[in-house]
Amino acid sequence: MRHEHGRARRARAALAAVVTWAGLLAGTACTADGGPPGGGALGAPPAAEDVIRVTPGDGAKDVGPDEKLLVRVPSGRLESVRVVRAQDARRTPVPGRISDDGLRWEPAAERLSLAAEYTVDVVALDGHGRRSARHTTFTTQVPDERFIGYVTPENRATVGTGMIVSLRFNQRIENRAAVVRAVRVSAKPAVEIRPHWFGEDRLDFRPRDYWKPGTRVTVDLRLRDVEGAPGVYGLQQRTFAFTVGRDQVSVVDAAKHTMEVRREGELLGTVPITAGAPKTTTYNGKMVVTEMLEMTRMNGATVGFKKKDGKGEYDIPDVPHAMRLTDSGTFLHGNYWAPEDVFGESNVSHGCIGLRDDKGGGSDTPAGWFFDRSLIGDVVEVVGSEDTEVSPDNGLGGWNMGWREWVAGSAVR
Helix, strand or coil: HHHHHHHHHHHHHHHHHEEEEEEHHHHHHHHHHHHCCCCCCCCCCHHHHHHEEEEEEEEEECCCCCCCEEEEEECCCCEEEEEEEEEECEEEEECCCEECCCEEEECCCCCCCCCCCCEEEEEECCHHHCEEEEEEEEEEECCCCCEEEEEEEECCCEEECCEEEEEEEEECCCCCCHHHHHHEEEEEECEEEEEEECCEEEEEEEECCCCCCCCCCEEECCCCCCEECCCCEEEEEEEEEEEEEEEEEEEEECCEEEEEEEEEEEEEEEEECCCCCCCCCCCCCEEEEEEEEEEEEHHHHHHHHHHECCCCCEEEEEEEEEEEECCCCEEEEEEECCCCCCCCCCCCCCCCCCEEECCCCCCCCHHHHHHCCCCCCCCEEEECCCCCCCCCCCCCHHHHHHHHHHHHCCCCC
């Protein structure tokens, strides 16, 4: 009897709890509408999807980047909207705002990110003050093609004052203005920096004049999901920086067979050189050191100097102290194979600038001395040659272009 009595008491308590919670819920619904508790005059509340409209729809897939993300209610007001983007194993809140009338929420950014899952959580009141909540998700397109930019110089590098920031893209870029707007190059101390396109796959940035020593330059790439060409979207989202070192400019006089090296405007030294022979002259103009190699192989066949049998007019496996000046193959390098008396007296090279050196690379030779005092980004200017001026897109030759012409090639106003 005692056992049966206990079971009956627990059953009555449970029934009372159910009745109490039902009364509270009924009272809450009606009180929110201003009616008496338990009145129920409004009937059942509408479904959440009828109160809260979310676009793109719940469960949508392959949503395009230009489709609009929108949360709205036909009446009442939005209380809270939280949107999260999951991409690359990271979850990021999507900023946005509710309109002044409380009926709409829109994101701050116009475009959706690609290859991402969006989660939308909304709480709203309908026109009768009844609260609803809704949770939706959708995923965006995963593009078949991506483009990236290979950047010069390297992150955290210390470079010469002639360095030009250069991006070479792996895909042809048609929407050049969109890509320019997604790349920001800034400097401390501040200086005007402008872009210039060379063809459809290269974008360079430089100031009007050489950088000042000590300048810190930051390159901010926001290329992810930027449409560079129809159906081809950017991949990179990164920031890197480099520092400008001391100022060094060297002037090669091909007619006088000398190179004057100036540091901060002061003459550091004059070096005897040999430049391009009469039939294979050296370009005139301003060139920038883009690569420094303790030793490298130089084969004439790779740059068009071939014999009748197809072999190179020269093939030197161990050229010391080699510094690249152009993409087409102009180097300033050590030379151990030419007679010593040609340096400072005559031009005998295939277009490169040669400095006397030892086989294997000497430390106390003119070539070794200059190599040890050089940085990537240093300027080497050639004058007095019988050749034309180097093209602005051959290496980092952009300093040979006037500022007005440079700015005109930016693809943006």
